[in-house]
Amino acid sequence: MKICVLIKQVPDKDSSLTIADDHLTLVENNITWVSNESDNYALEEALQLREKHGGEVIACTLGKDSARQVLKDALAKGADRGIFISDSSFESLDVLSLGKVFASTLEKENFDLIMSGLQSDDQGNSQLGLIIAELLNMSHGTLGMGTEIIDDSTIRLKKELEGGWFQWTKLSLPASISIQSGINSPRYATLKGIMMVKKKTVDEINASDVASRASASNITVKKLYVPDKTKETQFIEGSPDEISEQLVKLFKNDIKVLN
Amino acid sequence: MKILVYIQQDEGKINSVSLEALKGAQDIAAQTNGTVSALSFNADVCSQLAGYDVAEVLVVEDDNLNTFNPLFYLKALEDIAKAESPDIIVFGHTYEARDWAPRLSARLDIPFISDCIGFKNEDELTFIRSIYQGKFNSDSVVNNGAFIVSFQSGAFRVDGLQSGSADIRQVTVDLSGAGDSIAPEEKFQEAEQAIDLNQADVIVSVGRGIGKEENIELARELSKTLGGEIASSRPVVDAGWLESSRQVGSSGQTVSPKLYLALGISGAIQHIVGMKGSKNIVVINKDKNAPLFEIADYGVVGDIFEIVPKLTEKLQNA
Numbered sequence: 001m002k003i004c005v006l007i008k009q010v011p012d013k014d015s016s017l018t019i020a021d022d023h024l025t026l027v028e029n030n031i032t033w034v035s036n037e038s039d040n041y042a043l044e045e046a047l048q049l050r051e052k053h054g055g056e057v058i059a060c061t062l063g064k065d066s067a068r069q070v071l072k073d074a075l076a077k078g079a080d081r082g083i084f085i086s087d088s089s090f091e092s093l094d095v096l097s098l099g100k101v102f103a104s105t106l107e108k109e110n111f112d113l114i115m116s117g118l119q120s121d122d123q124g125n126s127q128l129g130l131i132i133a134e135l136l137n138m139s140h141g142t143l144g145m146g147t148e149i150i151d152d153s154t155i156r157l158k159k160e161l162e163g164g165w166f167q168w169t170k171l172s173l174p175a176s177i178s179i180q181s182g183i184n185s186p187r188y189a190t191l192k193g194i195m196m197v198k199k200k201t202v203d204e205i206n207a208s209d210v211a212s213r214a215s216a217s218n219i220t221v222k223k224l225y226v227p228d229k230t231k232e233t234q235f236i237e238g239s240p241d242e243i244s245e246q247l248v249k250l251f252k253n254d255i256k257v258l259n
Numbered sequence: 260m261k262i263l264v265y266i267q268q269d270e271g272k273i274n275s276v277s278l279e280a281l282k283g284a285q286d287i288a289a290q291t292n293g294t295v296s297a298l299s300f301n302a303d304v305c306s307q308l309a310g311y312d313v314a315e316v317l318v319v320e321d322d323n324l325n326t327f328n329p330l331f332y333l334k335a336l337e338d339i340a341k342a343e344s345p346d347i348i349v350f351g352h353t354y355e356a357r358d359w360a361p362r363l364s365a366r367l368d369i370p371f372i373s374d375c376i377g378f379k380n381e382d383e384l385t386f387i388r389s390i391y392q393g394k395f396n397s398d399s400v401v402n403n404g405a406f407i408v409s410f411q412s413g414a415f416r417v418d419g420l421q422s423g424s425a426d427i428r429q430v431t432v433d434l435s436g437a438g439d440s441i442a443p444e445e446k447f448q449e450a451e452q453a454i455d456l457n458q459a460d461v462i463v464s465v466g467r468g469i470g471k472e473e474n475i476e477l478a479r480e481l482s483k484t485l486g487g488e489i490a491s492s493r494p495v496v497d498a499g500w501l502e503s504s505r506q507v508g509s510s511g512q513t514v515s516p517k518l519y520l521a522l523g524i525s526g527a528i529q530h531i532v533g534m535k536g537s538k539n540i541v542v543i544n545k546d547k548n549a550p551l552f553e554i555a556d557y558g559v560v561g562d563i564f565e566i567v568p569k570l571t572e573k574l575q576n577a
């Protein structure tokens with residue numbers, strides 16, 4: 001089984017984010033970059049499939065120079081190889097256009113399985129895996145909460161549905177599937193894993209050399225801004241002691257949940 | 260502006276998120292001199308849709324479309340888009356839409372602005388998305404040609420839908436080349452939900468800010484003191500720190516207690532949809548910009564580890 005895992009570099013959830021003066025980008029110097037959360041679950045699922053069924057796991061990212069780090073992290077956790085698609089201006093490109101860059105780059109690898117997180121924690125488009133499936137004529141499934149290899153040509157995916165429902169779906173390989181958080185417990189890199197990174201290869205592709213890369217986006221982002229507040233929030237201030245006093249009063253006298 | 264809205268249904272029951280999207284489409288049409296057509300793969304649903312203010316209702320009847328299979332749905336909508344040439348195809352941003360609308364975008368080679376929370380028509384038709392887990396909004400426009408857009412749950416209110424009486428038109432599609440590489444099985448639920456959070460007046464809900472499993476005890480103690488139930492955001496369940504039936508949100512329970520006390524939860528939309536109906540929302544978070552403050556009645560900008568033990572103690576002595 002030859003598996004590709006798509007990993008995006010995104011700001012850490014605890015980074016405090018500020019919109020830059022251009023109202024289009026973020027101030028980058030106080031951002032800590034990490035691998036997108038659900039992509040970590042996708043990587044773990046890929047590694048477990050390889051451990052059970054053999055094969056190869058290749059991690060792929062598209063992004064700026066800093067994004068190389070997500071590949072190093074994936075290699076340290078056990079991925080066999082990396083593919084880095086370097087594109088310093090990818091953020092201005094719509095997902096369909098990015099999907100075309102991925103599809104042309106990944107096509108020649110003939111992957112059995114392309115895995116990705118169900119959506120990125122930054123833009124949250126939740127589209128890429130399916131776009132690639134269409135362009136490379138693969139089957140697809142989304143929101144995976146379980147996988148089962150049936151035979152060389154079939155995988156079963158347990159899809160999360162709304163309201164606590166699930167559904168297994170049989171997919172003919174090759175397939176592009178997206179993974180929901182919580183499907184497994186992602187491993188941490190071991191010291192040995194980190195040492196191994198140097199011995200592994202990362203193929204580099206420049207997006208500008210990919211013929212299918214569109215020169216201009218079909219969707220333009222006009223501006224970013226902080227959403228308006230919809231509710232009047234009463235803030236409670238003071239020392240932890242004073243705050244606790246006030247909360248007790250609030251629970252007792254206003255919300256009336258203390259008897 | 261010709262707008263085609265796909266109405267999702269399950270055994271003849273309309274999905275409410277796609278009905279909200281229909282309202283969005285009516286609003287766009289009103290502001291752009293456009294027309295709205297509603298499309299369903301179920302005849303009963305189409306007779307309901309005919310009662311709304313739409314130009315027409317399109318119905319496709321084919322046994323292969325009775326239940327969701329992305330390959331058949333894609334082929335059907337591909338044929339319809341080619342025959343009808345809509346300028347905009349609108350979806351409700353449901354799990355089902357996630358499983359085929361992006362692929363439709365690639366098949367028709369038109370862009371897809373997904374999971375929008377609204378639109379505006381100032382100089383040009385602009386779609387609003389919530390990004391970075393609710394921290395910011397973005398305004399996007401499509402530069403040219405047809406496109407697909409999906410609207411998040413809650414983006415529009417169905418009670419604002421304009422009624423009318425529309426004609427229903429049968430359309431035919433050719434599903435023969437749809438492919439057979441995807442075979443959905445029966446839907447099922449995991450074991451019965453152990454805890455019904457809706458019985459509780461007080462819910463103390465913990466997020467990733469709780470840091471590690473041992474710390475859950477702090478919140479459990481507080482919720483016991485308040486006579487409430489403990490609940491959480493998804494990452495806490497993903498980490499295995501609480502059972503999945505305690506998760507609040509789009510993939511967990513929907514709750515509306517008298518008091519929802521959120522500890523270290525940032526306020527992603529998937530969490531908010533599960534608790535925004537609570538009578539009193541009290542949020543403790545060390546980040547003053549956490550999006551959950553936007554819907555809080557009361558807010559504390561502070562560290563839960565400093566406040567929660569003191570609060571529990573004072574409540575015990577109260």
Ligand SMILES: Cc1cc2nc3c(=O)[nH]c(=O)nc-3n(C[C@H](O)[C@H](O)[C@H](O)COP(=O)(O)OP(=O)(O)OC[C@H]3O[C@@H](n4cnc5c(N)ncnc54)[C@H](O)[C@@H]3O)c2cc1C
Nearest residue numbers: 466467468492493508509510511523524525529530545563
């Ligand atoms: C299809 C789909 C379905 C989903 N379903 C759900 C769902 O049902 N329920 C759900 O909750 N999520 C769901 N999610 C995930 C959701 O998008 C968010 O990722 C999740 O809600 C974030 O959880 P959180 O707020 O606990 O964590 P984070 O976003 O990481 O926030 C942690 C917060 O804790 C604060 N904090 C940290 N330390 C402290 C401290 N010491 N004191 C005070 N505050 C502190 C931080 O400032 C931060 O705001 C779903 C996502 C998808 C894509």
